[in-house]
Amino acid sequence: MTNVYMASVAVLLLSLNHQAHAFTTTITHHKPLSLQVKPFSSTFTHPIKHRHFHKVYSSVSSPDDQKEEKASKSDSGTNKDIVAETFENFPKTSQIVGKPIPYEKITIGVLKETFDNENRVVLTPDSVELLVKAGLHVVVQSGAGERASFSDAAYIDKGAIVLQGVDQIYNDANIIAKINPPNEQETLKLASKTLISVISPSINTDLYQTLTEQKTNVFALDCVPRMLSRAQTYDVLSSQANIAGYRAVVEAAEEFPRFFAGQMTAAGKVPPAKVLVLGAGVAGLAAIQTAKNMGAIVRAFDVRPVTKEQVESMGATFLEVPIDEDGSGTGGYAKEMSDDYKKAQAAMMVEQAKEVDIIITTALIPGRKAPVLVDQSMLDVMKPGSVCVDLAAANGGNVAQTEPNKVITTANGVRIVGYTDLPSRLAATASNLFGNNVAKFILSIGPHTTKEKGVFQIDLDDDAVQNMLVSYNGEARFPDKITPYSPPPPPKAAEVVAPKTEEELFEEANSAQQKIFLKNAQVASLAAAALVAFGVTTGDHDSVALMSSFALAGLAGYQVVWGVAPALHSPLMAVTNAISGMTAVGGMLLLAHGASDTTSLIPDSPSHWMGAVATVLSFVNISGGFLVTGKMLDLFKRPNDPKDFFEYYAVPTAILLAGLFASANANIGDLANVSGTVGIASAVCCIAAIAGLANQETARTGNILGIAGVAFGLSATVADMSL
Numbered sequence: 001m002t003n004v005y006m007a008s009v010a011v012l013l014l015s016l017n018h019q020a021h022a023f024t025t026t027i028t029h030h031k032p033l034s035l036q037v038k039p040f041s042s043t044f045t046h047p048i049k050h051r052h053f054h055k056v057y058s059s060v061s062s063p064d065d066q067k068e069e070k071a072s073k074s075d076s077g078t079n080k081d082i083v084a085e086t087f088e089n090f091p092k093t094s095q096i097v098g099k100p101i102p103y104e105k106i107t108i109g110v111l112k113e114t115f116d117n118e119n120r121v122v123l124t125p126d127s128v129e130l131l132v133k134a135g136l137h138v139v140v141q142s143g144a145g146e147r148a149s150f151s152d153a154a155y156i157d158k159g160a161i162v163l164q165g166v167d168q169i170y171n172d173a174n175i176i177a178k179i180n181p182p183n184e185q186e187t188l189k190l191a192s193k194t195l196i197s198v199i200s201p202s203i204n205t206d207l208y209q210t211l212t213e214q215k216t217n218v219f220a221l222d223c224v225p226r227m228l229s230r231a232q233t234y235d236v237l238s239s240q241a242n243i244a245g246y247r248a249v250v251e252a253a254e255e256f257p258r259f260f261a262g263q264m265t266a267a268g269k270v271p272p273a274k275v276l277v278l279g280a281g282v283a284g285l286a287a288i289q290t291a292k293n294m295g296a297i298v299r300a301f302d303v304r305p306v307t308k309e310q311v312e313s314m315g316a317t318f319l320e321v322p323i324d325e326d327g328s329g330t331g332g333y334a335k336e337m338s339d340d341y342k343k344a345q346a347a348m349m350v351e352q353a354k355e356v357d358i359i360i361t362t363a364l365i366p367g368r369k370a371p372v373l374v375d376q377s378m379l380d381v382m383k384p385g386s387v388c389v390d391l392a393a394a395n396g397g398n399v400a401q402t403e404p405n406k407v408i409t410t411a412n413g414v415r416i417v418g419y420t421d422l423p424s425r426l427a428a429t430a431s432n433l434f435g436n437n438v439a440k441f442i443l444s445i446g447p448h449t450t451k452e453k454g455v456f457q458i459d460l461d462d463d464a465v466q467n468m469l470v471s472y473n474g475e476a477r478f479p480d481k482i483t484p485y486s487p488p489p490p491p492k493a494a495e496v497v498a499p500k501t502e503e504e505l506f507e508e509a510n511s512a513q514q515k516i517f518l519k520n521a522q523v524a525s526l527a528a529a530a531l532v533a534f535g536v537t538t539g540d541h542d543s544v545a546l547m548s549s550f551a552l553a554g555l556a557g558y559q560v561v562w563g564v565a566p567a568l569h570s571p572l573m574a575v576t577n578a579i580s581g582m583t584a585v586g587g588m589l590l591l592a593h594g595a596s597d598t599t600s601l602i603p604d605s606p607s608h609w610m611g612a613v614a615t616v617l618s619f620v621n622i623s624g625g626f627l628v629t630g631k632m633l634d635l636f637k638r639p640n641d642p643k644d645f646f647e648y649y650a651v652p653t654a655i656l657l658a659g660l661f662a663s664a665n666a667n668i669g670d671l672a673n674v675s676g677t678v679g680i681a682s683a684v685c686c687i688a689a690i691a692g693l694a695n696q697e698t699a700r701t702g703n704i705l706g707i708a709g710v711a712f713g714l715s716a717t718v719a720d721m722s723l
Contacts (some may be wrong), residue, residue, distance in 0.1 A: 001716070004545055007226040007569075009155070009180070009313050024415060040344055047251040052447050056516070058280050063662070064074045080166075080659075086100070087706050089173045090568060095500065097472040098548075098574055099457070100446065100450070100455045100456070100457040101450070101455065101456045101457065102135075102454060102455055102456075103134055103135035103454045103455070103456060104135050104136075104137075104454075105137060105174075106136050106137065106174050106175065106176050106456055107132060107136075107137040107138070107172055107175070108123075108136055108137065108138045108175045108176075108177055108442070109138075109139050109140075109141075109169040109170065109172070109173025109175065109176045109177065110122055110123045110139070110140040110141065110144055110160075110169075110177055110203070111166060111169060111176065111178060111186075111213060112139065112141045112144040112166075112609075113144075113178070113179055113180055114180075114186070114517050115180045117405070117421045117424060118147075118179065118180060118407060118421065119147035119148055119421075119424045119425075119427035120147075120148055120179055120424050120426055120427050120430050120431045120434060121144050121145040121147075121148045121179075121427075121431045121435070122177045122178055122179045122197075122430050122434060122435060122438060123138065123140075123177055123435045123439065123550075124145065124148070124156070124432050124435040125145075125150055125154040125155050125158040125160075125353075126432060126436070126548055127432070127435030127436050127438065127439035128140070128158045128159065128160045128439075129158040129159065130436075130439045130440070130443065131157075131439050131442065131443070132158060132159035132160065133452045134443055134454065134571060135208070135454050136159070136442070137161070137723065138155075138159070138160040138423065139158045139160065139161045139162075139163055139168075139169050139172060139173055140152070140155045140161065140162050140163070140169075141162075141163060141164075141166055142162050142163060142164045145313075145431070147427055148427035148428050148431040149427070149428045150431070151608075157659070159613045160663075163610055166710065167189075167192065168644050170189040170190075170193075173193070173337065174193060174194060174196050174201065174582060175193070175194045175195075175196060175384040175442070176190060176193055176194070176196070176197075176441075177196045177438055178184075178195070178198075179195070179197065179198060179434060180197065180198060181197060181198060181199055181200065181204055181207055181424065182195070182197065182207070187207065187214075188214075190214070190216045191214040191216060192214070192215050193216055193217070194210065194216070194217040194218075194219070195216050195217070195218050196221065196274075196438060196442070197218075197219075197220070197221060198220065198221050198222045198642060199211075199218060199220035199221075199222065199223075199235065199470060200220070200222055200366060200367055201220055201223070201470050201479075202366075202367035202478075202479070208470065208471070208476070208478070210472055211662075212476045213474070214472040214473045215317060215467070215473060215474040216471060217458070217471060217472055217473065218439075218469070218470050218471040219468045219469055219470070220468055220470045220478070221234070221236045221237075221437070221438070221441075222236070222237060222366045222367075222604065223466060223467055223468045223478070223482075224236070224237065224464065224467065224468055224482070225463060225467040225468075225485035225527040227485055227486070227487045227595050228463050228464060228467075228485050228487075230448075230464070231463070231464045231592075233440045233441075233444075234438075234439065234468075234487050235437065236316070236433075236437045236438070236462060237366065238282045238432060239280075239430075239433035239436075239437055240423040240430060240433070241281065241283040241286070241362075242282050242283065242286045242433075243281040243286075243422070243423045243426050243429060243430045243433070244286075244391055244422040244423050245282065245283035245284060245285065245286030245287040245288075245290070245360075245362065245391070246286045246287070246290045246426070247358050247423070247425050247426055247569060248283070248287050248362075248389040248391055248417075248422060249275075249287050249290040249294065249360065249389075249427075250290075251389055251419060251422070252275075252291075252358045252360065252387045252389045252417070253294065255387045255407065255415045255417060256273060256358060256385070256387050258270065258273060258357070258385075259272070259273070259295070259641050260272065260273045260275075260291065260294040260295050260296045260468040261273075261293065261294060261295020261296070265454045271294075272295055272297050273291075273297070273357045274295055274296065274297045274299070274355060274356040274357050274358070275287075275291040275296045275297065275298045275314070275356065275357070275358045275359075275360065275396060276298075276299045276300070276301070276352055276353075276356040276358070276360070277291070277298065277299070277300040277301075277359075277360045277362065277373070278300075278301055278302075278359065278360070278361045278362065278363065278398065278603075279301075279302055279361065279362035279363045279373075280301075280302035280304070280307035280310060280311050280318075281302075281362060281469060282301050283364075283391055284300060284360075284362040285310060285311075285314065287360045287362065287388055288300055288311060288314050288316045289314050291358075291360075292314055292316060292606065296358075297538045298314075298315070298316040298317070299316060299317045299319055299352065299393065300317070300318055301318070301319040301320075301345075301348075301349075303326075303337055303341075303345075303351075304317075304326070305320075305323075306319075307311070307324055310700075312335065319348065321344045321345050321348060322344060323341050323344050325337060325338060325341045327677060328449060337692065346375075347552045348376075349373070349374070350377055350378055350381060352373070353381050353382050354381045354382070354383075356382075356386070357383065357385075357386050357387070358386065358387045358388075358389070359371050359374055359378075359382075359387075359388045359389075359399075360388075360389045360391070361374060361388070361390050361391060361392060361393045361398030362392070362398075363392055363398050364391060364392040364394075364398075366397055366465065366510055368395065369395055370392035370395040370396045370397055371398065372397070372398060372399070372400060373398040374388055374398060374399040374400060374401070375400050376400045376401075376462070379399070379400060379401065379410055379412070379414055380412060380414070382414045384412060384413030384414070385413055385415075386413075386414045386415070387414070387416075387417065388402075388414060388415070388416045389417045390402040390416065390418050390677045391422065392416065392418040393405070393418035393419065393420050396547065397418060399416055399418075400489055401416055402416055402418040403416075403418050404420050405418060405419060405420055405421070406417050406418050418439035428488070433665065441464070441468075442456075444462075444464065445458060445459075445462070445465055446458075448462055449462045450466075456465055456498060458472070458508060463656045466482065467482055467483075467484070469656065470482070471507065484540075489722060510620045528659070534547065546563075553683075556685065556687055559691070560687060560690045560691040561690060561695070563691065563694040564690070564693050565694060565695055565696070567636075567696075567701055568636075568693050568694075568695075568696070569692055570632055571629045571633055571703070572634045572690065572693045573627050574625050574626075574628045574629040574632065575625065575626070575689055575690065575693060575702065575703060575706050576624040576625075577621060577624075577707055578621065578622050578623075578624070578625025578626045578629065578691065578706060578710065579686050579690075579709070580621065580687070582618070582622075582710060582713055582714075583614060583618045583621075583719075584614070584615050584618030584619055584622065584714060585713065585714065585717045586611075586614060587610075587611040587612065587613070587614030587615035587616075587618060588611065588714075588717050588718065588721060588722075589611070589617055589717065590607050590610060590611025590614070591608055591611040591612060591615065591721075622710055625643050626703060626706060626707050626710075629703045629706075630700075630703055632702050633699050633703060634701070635642045636696050644700055644701075645698075646704050647699075648707070649704060653708055653710075653711070656681055656712060657678075657711075657712075657715055659674060659678075660674055660675060660678050660715055660716070660719055663675075663719075664719050671719055672720070675716040675719040675720050676716070676721070678715060678719070679712070679713065679716040681709075681712045681714075682709045682710070682711075682712035682713035682716060683709070683710060684709070685708045685709030686705075686706060686709035686710070686713075687706040687707045687708070688702070688705045688709075689702045689703065689704075689706030689709055692705055
């Protein structure tokens with residue numbers, strides 16, 4: 001009887017939408033089984049066709065099955081290693097120097113970091129996506145992002161190729177990107193390639209010399225010109241210092257035996273922690289913000305006075321040495337201070353050390369030994385349980401007893417934290433920021449100066465490139481052949497004008513006054529000549545009376561309008577628009593012209609029709625103007641404004657209109673004279689309405705006076721029409 005062997009293999013396939021599909025393959029054989037695991041587990045994206053493949057090469061088969069499998073592959077023409085086949089179609093360049101190279105011919109390699117306690121990765125899936133969309137190819141070592149919580153599948157989903165073997169990455173990549181300087185084994189594999197990494201050429205001199213001799217083009221990320229505005233996008237020092245400052249407070253809270261924020265409970269009172277931050281750069285400001293957010297009382301000190309405003313804007317107290325000296329140096333760093341300043345600073349720091357619970361030091365200049373900010377005298381006066389976090393531990397430390405990558409306790413119970421991997425303790429965030437810096441720097445090399453998109457070209461006219469390119473085509477450029485970037489000089493200050501004497505000021509005032517009087521005299525002379533000419537040429541006394549009324553009205557209108565507050569100009573326009581609706585008077589007079597008691601209500605002549613249309617439109621203008629004015633003035637009304645009692649103004653209005661009505665119907669007095677007096681009231685109210693808009697307190701009264709003035713004018717016109 002034939003023996004039947006049943007085997008089930010579950011394979012997890014990763015797709016673009018990260019959905020998992022399980023399948024089970026059942027194989028029936030007649031011969032004993034042997035387990036074969038192929039050395040390559042590939043999950044990759046084809047760089048040319050941008051198709052996604054997700055495969056795990058493992059199988060359960062017998063020797064005969066293996067032969068059959070090989071024959072099947074041979075028949076289908078796919079017997080080549082799939083990764084090798086992929087890279088056969090990859091255009092390669094042996095060395096990137098100064099020539100222009102299209103993006104599609106460039107491959108960027110991402111390696112797993114080999115430094116102890118390094119959890120970051122130089123490019124994250126998001127930064128890989130930026131490069132791939134631009135046309136570059138990216139190969140990633142499998143597991144490079146695991147410690148930063150980035151899976152191989154995440155890289156594949158963004159268009160990268162994930163490879164198991166590190167040697168193939170070195171063979172196929174033109175540019176190798178790293179966070180930390182390469183070790184001895186990695187250095188040898190970088191010959192005739194381009195390296196983008198933190199190098200510290202002034203410290204790692206042997207490494208720098210080796211890379212130069214083997215013609216590795218080296219971009220040192222730590223040599224970024226920090227005073228160049230656009231270089232802030234590529235500034236890995238700032239992005240990682242920001243994280244280090246935040247993490248320093250977290251580590252301090254871990255070691256500190258009390259709350260950061262103060263509390264008042266039934267069990268007792270817990271005072272807030274007092275934190276002193278030394279150095280108000282990127283890391284220092286991040287530490288200040290974090291400590292303040294956690295409820296601590298924060299103080300800060302920096303030798304650069306320009307940082308005072310930034311410190312105080314975050315709610316911290318800025319400490320100042322009572323010596324007027326500016327510590328601002330080149331490149332955004334602090335400079336060495338005078339001996340007198342140092343003595344005064346030391347005395348102040350000792351007093352602060354007695355009071356504070358936590359000191360965070362951030363004074364670190366790349367390539368230099370860190371200055372000691374917290375000496376033994378300060379440590380001796382600190383309270384037991386106090387904490388010092390030293391962000392400069394990698395370069396010797398700002399605290400006297402700092403030991404790199406250790407937490408030690410002094411004889412008087414002060415805990416000193418000397419971790420050198422603070423950004424790595426927030427690996428995901430640190431990697432994202434670092435990766436964005438690197439990706440944007442790569443995409444700027446060439447296009448920023450050449451303006452040719454999609455072409456990589458090392459151009460020394462680019463300030464960022466020529467400062468960060470420390471080794472080029474076998475030539476050591478650091479530090480002698482690098483021109484440090486200097487920001488453009490500030491604009492020249494205005495020349496200081498010597499103060500004028502009292503005699504000069506008096507003479508200038510007299511001269512200005514003379515010009516004003518001369519101008520006014522010229523205008524008055526022209527007006528006088530015009531009036532004389534008018535009196536000589538006119539032959540009608542009524543014309544003189546009309547000119548007198550016009551002049552007085554113009555002067556009065558100018559004075560009241562000139563006094564209106566700018567905020568009330570819109571209501572003023574609405575009121576004047578309503579008052580201009582007095583054109584209804586002309587329309588009414590046209591309707592009355594030639595009319596008799598037997599005339600129909602419907603206009604019977606062109607002049608009557610024009611009068612009717614003018615009257616209707618004018619009334620729309622009047623009602624709309626006063627309505628809009630009232631609405632706008634309501635917007636200025638405050639909740640605590642006193643109530644208006646405009647209903648009292650109905651009494652004088654009623655007296656005027658009742659007198660006009662009695663004169664017209666009861667023949668009391670001369671109707672022409674009575675309507676004239678009502679017309680005077682109309683003119684006074686209209687002018688008073690505009691004057692009332694001069695300020696907010698009287699603006700609503702002005703609107704009511706405008707309504708009354710127009711009503712009086714129309715009533716007087718109706719009375720005149722009956723004459």
